[in-house]
Amino acid sequence: xxxxxxxxxxxxxxxxxxxxxxxxxxxxxxxxxxxxxxxxxxxxxxxxxxxxxxxxxxxxxxxxxxxxxxxxxxxxxxxxxxxxxxxxxxxxxxxxxxxxxxxxxxxxxxxxxxxxxxxxxxxxxxxxxxxxxxxxxxxxxxxxxxxxxxxxxxxxxxxxxxxxxxxxxxxxxxxxxxxxxxxxxxxxxxxxxxxxxxxxxxxxxxxxxxxxxxxxxxxxxxxxxxxxxxxxxxxxxxxxxxxxxxxxxxxxxxxxxxxxxxxxxxxxxxxxxxxxxxxxxxxxxxxxxxxxxxxxxxxxxxxxxxxxxxxxxxxxxxxxxxxxxxxxxxxxxxxxxxxxxxxxxxxxxxxxxxxxxxxxxxxxxxxxxxxxxxxxxxxxxxxxxxxxxxxxxxxxxxxxxxxxxxxxxxxxxxxxxxxxxxxxxx
Ligand code: GLU
Numbered sequence: 001x002x003x004x005x006x007x008x009x010x011x012x013x014x015x016x017x018x019x020x021x022x023x024x025x026x027x028x029x030x031x032x033x034x035x036x037x038x039x040x041x042x043x044x045x046x047x048x049x050x051x052x053x054x055x056x057x058x059x060x061x062x063x064x065x066x067x068x069x070x071x072x073x074x075x076x077x078x079x080x081x082x083x084x085x086x087x088x089x090x091x092x093x094x095x096x097x098x099x100x101x102x103x104x105x106x107x108x109x110x111x112x113x114x115x116x117x118x119x120x121x122x123x124x125x126x127x128x129x130x131x132x133x134x135x136x137x138x139x140x141x142x143x144x145x146x147x148x149x150x151x152x153x154x155x156x157x158x159x160x161x162x163x164x165x166x167x168x169x170x171x172x173x174x175x176x177x178x179x180x181x182x183x184x185x186x187x188x189x190x191x192x193x194x195x196x197x198x199x200x201x202x203x204x205x206x207x208x209x210x211x212x213x214x215x216x217x218x219x220x221x222x223x224x225x226x227x228x229x230x231x232x233x234x235x236x237x238x239x240x241x242x243x244x245x246x247x248x249x250x251x252x253x254x255x256x257x258x259x260x261x262x263x264x265x266x267x268x269x270x271x272x273x274x275x276x277x278x279x280x281x282x283x284x285x286x287x288x289x290x291x292x293x294x295x296x297x298x299x300x301x302x303x304x305x306x307x308x309x310x311x312x313x314x315x316x317x318x319x320x321x322x323x324x325x326x327x328x329x330x331x332x333x334x335x336x337x338x339x340x341x342x343x344x345x346x347x348x349x350x351x352x353x354x355x356x357x358x359x360x361x362x363x364x365x366x367x368x369x370x371x372x373x374x375x376x377x378x379x380x381x382x383x384x385x386x387x388x389x390x391x392x393x394x395x396x397x398x399x400x401x402x403x404x405x406x407x408x409x410x411x412x413x414x415x416x417x418x419x420x421x422x423x424x425x426x
Pocket of ligand 1: 327357
């Protein structure tokens with residue numbers, strides 16, 4: 001059903017990824033019976049800022065980049081969401097990612113709204129000095145709309161804890177005081193939470209463990225293929241290996257490796273840091289990304305980018321559990337095919353929410369300048385993930401909808417309720 005015709009023709013946001021976010025939303029809203037005016041109200045992006053970022057490159061020329069920050073919905077609290085540096089970044093992509101953050105916050109029941117930022121650039125081709133200048137200029141440009149009570153960025157694809165440290169420093173120079181709560185995912189020395197670095201991957205591994213229980217599949221000896229070997233892919237593989245699973249295939253943007261007897265993850269990671277290429281790692285065969293997605297395995301982890309599994313290749317997916325560590329890796333047509341194949345799908349907003357949950361903890365710790373120990377963080381995180389997983393699974397069974405639609409229904413419902421309770425201003 002087309003609840004939001006205006007959104008579909010809006011040329012500012014209209015991109016394939018935003019269309020996917022809208023289609024998923026409409027499918028979930030179809031089951032929720034929300035008033036149409038509220039539906040339109042909560043899906044419409046609240047505020048979008050687009051900035052130009054001129055910086056002096058190492059060769060002394062000035063290059064101007066595009067930067068974005070989209071605050072999709074803040075009914076539940078200040079904006080929260082990552083900052084992406086990638087050549088494909090545009091307003092529509094950032095808006096789709098911000099929209100998913102809104103539902104993710106609702107699903108996890110945290111007092112934060114949905115936001116996302118990005119800069120269209122290729123960080124792999126830039127020096128540290130150039131990246132620092134770009135980050136500081138971006139922070140100055142979006143300064144009016146971010147802050148601990150307004151909107152709190154965090155790492156995403158192409159950014160890391162160092163990026164967050166530069167943002168915090170630039171922001172604090174402008175406010176004139178130390179402002180720890182303006183970003184999460186900071187280095188520990190600067191008020192970063194223990195456990196934030198590995199939180200997303202750990203959360204993905206936990207979600208897989210909950211799903212494995214539901215289908216009575218032991219994790220011990222389960223075979224795993226992982227697409228993407230950045231922060232999320234690496235930690236997911238590492239924790240799954242720690243739980244007894246066998247990682248048989250791993251890929252990154254340059255290619256991949258396969259060994260049916262298992263690949264040791266920490267040495268592979270060390271190799272990828274030194275070499276960036278995964279292939280020529282000892283005792284493995286080369287494998288392409290396309291082949292990895294079709295590898296026969298118990299668990300397939302999508303931890304690279306969006307739009308990876310579509311109607312073109314979904315039929316070839318050959319796993320029991322399909323876990324979305326990345327945001328938006330699967331098209332709606334592919335969802336249907338996976339469902340027909342009776343594959344257990346753990347949707348992105350549930351599967352990768354460990355990151356934003358520990359970001360929430362970091363924000364709270366920063367505001368109080370009081371830091372928790374690792375044990376506390378892991379325990380609290382696991383409890384929140386497990387509750388959200390159980391809630392989603394129960395709704396999926398009760399309503400006979402897919403796991404994605406169930407997760408979205410919970411997130412959207414909470415946001416809609418908050419929005420209606422707050423009421424309309426003025
Ligand atoms: N970029 C991550 C995500 O998509 C983390 C966001 C955050 O920690 O605020 O969930």
